[in-house]
Amino acid sequence: MKRSHVATKLDLEAFARDGASLAGEWPAADLPRLVESGALDHPAAQWPAVRWSLQGELRQPRAAAAQIWLHLQAQAELDLTCQRCLQAYRQPLQVDRWLRFVSEEAEAAALDADSDDDVLALERHLDAQALVEDELLLALPIVPRHEVCPQPLVAANTELPDVEPVRPNPFAALAALKPSPSKD
Known part of the structure; x- marks a missing residue:
């Protein structure tokens, strides 16, 4: 009998034992922590849907207990704020990861x-939507920016020549009132 698996309440052990797979799309707006990373003036409702797929696998190494593995793939496109020009730009994200x-x-x-593998503690029910969101957050660039900004940048530390306005010396007027020394 084939079981049905629900992504937001996934029995991961059964999912791996069945060698099951799930795939789908979620509106980007359904991932609130990812939305917080986006450009403020570009609502997530305008972003493309987040595409994802999960594949469970039960691996049986020699002389060891069976291991539960999950292959997670996800793609998203977010509007982020470029940290050089402060304009919004579209950032594609791609995740392809095996988790034990x-x-x-x-x-x-x-x-x-001790391992190069990503190892997590098994939960009774895994929220795959939260896991996909976590992995996409980890895929975000540390400093979001265009490859080439669309507008020329104005250097923040451009120094203008020091030109101070010429102000009259307040004591110059007093000096003019002072009688000149007589030559007797």
Whole structure:
């Protein structure tokens, strides 16, 4: 009997045991933490939908317990604010990652530190939407910017020549009133 799996309440162990897969799209506006990263003047309702797919896998290494793996792929396009010109631009994001799940948080931390694999603690029900959002947030550029800004940049530290207005010396008027020394 084939089970149905729900992405927002995924029994990951059963999903991996079944070798199941899920795919779909979510409106970008349904991912609130991702929306917070976007340009303020470009609402997420205008962004393309976030596309994702999940593939569960149960791996059986020799002389070891079965391992739960999840292959996650996601694509999104966000409007971010360029940190050079402060204009909005469209940033494509792509995630293609294998995640291993273990039974306890301490085991996940130990394995994650010693391995090149991403290791997470297994939850009773995984919210795949939150996981996809987490991975897209990690894929964001540290400093969002255009490859080439569409408008010429004005250098912030451009120095103008020091030209001070010529102001009359306030004591010059007093000096003119002072009687000149007589030559007797």
